[in-house]
Amino acid sequence: MTTNANRPRLRARLFSLLVFTGASLAAAAATAEEIAIYAGKLFDSERGQLLEDRTIHVVDGRIESVQVGFAKRERQQLVDLRDYTVLPGLMDMHTHLAYEFGPRTYMETFTWNAADYTLRGVDTAGRTLAAGFTTVRDLGDKDNVTVSLRNAINAGTIVGPRIFTAGKSIATTGGHADPTNGHRHALMGSPGPAEGVVNGTDSARQAVRQRYKDGADLIKITATGGVLSVAKSGQNPQFMDDELEAIVKTAKDYGFTVAVHAHGKEGMERAIRAGVDSIEHGTYMDAETMDLMRRFNTWYVPTILAGEWVTEKSAVEGFFPDVVRTKAATIGPLIQNTFAEAYKRGVKIAFGTDSGVSRHGDNGREFVLMVRAGMTPADAIRSATWNAAQLLGAEDELGSISPGKHADIIAVKGNPLEDISELQRVRFVMKGGEVFKPVRAAE
Structure with a gap:
């Protein structure tokens, strides 16, 4: 039974869900076919180490390439994560x-x-x-x-x-x-x-x-x-x-x-x-x-x-x-x-x-x-x-930020190798090339 005291909290949760879902679907619909992600730090999950200053090129939901330095192509939409640590989903x-x-x-x-x-x-x-x-x-x-x-x-x-x-x-x-x-x-x-x-x-x-x-x-x-x-x-x-x-x-x-x-x-x-x-x-x-x-x-x-x-x-x-x-x-x-x-x-x-x-x-x-x-x-x-x-059994599709794989990419503000609790504060989420959680301007 839902009491009067519980109704505001229930409405707040439903509103939060609807806003998140609607914003995410809108972001997904607006996603460009080609995206460049500037990663200040990039976690190499195959080797377990952090790389610095990388550009991830995403085409049609998959990772096309990862290159040293920051280099956006003219037709690409930019996601600037130079102040973040970027990891596989x-x-x-x-x-x-x-x-x-x-x-x-x-x-x-x-x-x-x-x-x-x-x-x-x-x-x-x-x-x-x-x-x-x-x-x-x-x-x-x-x-x-x-x-x-x-x-x-x-x-x-x-x-x-x-x-x-x-x-x-x-x-x-x-x-x-x-x-x-x-x-x-x-x-x-x-x-x-x-x-x-x-x-x-x-x-x-x-x-x-x-x-x-x-x-x-x-x-x-x-x-x-x-x-x-x-x-x-x-x-x-x-x-x-x-x-x-x-x-x-x-x-x-x-x-x-x-x-x-x-x-x-x-x-x-x-x-x-x-x-x-x-x-x-x-x-x-x-x-x-x-x-x-x-x-x-x-x-x-x-x-x-x-x-x-x-x-x-x-x-x-x-x-x-x-x-x-x-x-x-x-x-x-x-x-x-x-x-x-x-x-x-x-x-x-x-x-x-x-x-x-x-x-x-x-x-x-x-x-x-x-x-x-x-x-x-x-x-x-x-x-x-x-x-x-x-x-x-999906290492050809998932698990690392590597060419040919699904563009499942997240970002945190700090360095999780120094403070693992950063992974409780994920600031950016992309799945299959679609941005479901963009970074906020204030961050």
Whole structure:
């Protein structure tokens, strides 16, 4: 229920969204086919270093060339970022655009329709792009709303990042992504592969094929228990070896990568041996698990921000159901230390926040937490650019400011190699050659 006290705030948010969307679409429509960007400093994400005084030439949404010095052609529109640090568009490999956790989240399952989740996704997608994240993986939604969001963004109907979506996550009965966990018995039913619940190899294969039919870009499975599901364990293994192998083999047939939610060691290691592409969260991995990941060339997406957020909220009386609160207080504080050890041991790391647990648009805080745990600022930025593109298998299109790639370009005022928190204050956003967030004259 919207109270009178809440209406001004709601109107302000809607107005902000409409202004941002309208201004962005207008800017996109007015964008010249050829653009010259003067970059005072340019982050080379392939090598992890800053270059000075570069001109980026953008033609029809792609980077034509990068040259030393400042040199605008007569027919080009100029974007002058000589006083800024210019970087490739940031990439978040773990988001949930249809969700944003709050005190009423568990009730929304019973009161919200697909349209409600979609409209939220329009808002969260806009905030994500404004924060400098031009590409995201969405790792679990409801009613395939992020497939529709992806298509609408690609068509230019709404504003948001480039989306690679898994659609509905795949779980086992009672597992972390079983959509009926916590429901009363009369409402539980027996969800199957179409709803993302599998038992045995045949239904595991069917679930992958259903995601192909639904238009997903990749597969997401929940190999262990999780924190926010209304279920007792946050770390027990929830797939058998043959089920994991069936999912991975079928996914490869359809050109899918496989992302794996996992906190517990045993479930994680089963998934790694089955040949999955990435482990998300990875809380209880140890040195043996990390060595296994290196041997199998498995990526790690840490989501430290989600750990920080659930830890903070676990201290708030009544915010979580008791079964969730206990897991949040136990698992949340561990992720940053796990990340620190994985980085030291040379595990491949790609940036991910689990935004939708925390607030969308706050994704940049993950950089601060990564650096605080011991990662260099350059490596933290590379994890969200060059590394993320490799995880997606899109390094020919994304992840660096290089000829032939999409012109996904952002800028910050200061030097993020000296102060990584600059990435929480993105001043300029271009995606595919379209300026969605121009620098303000006062800056």
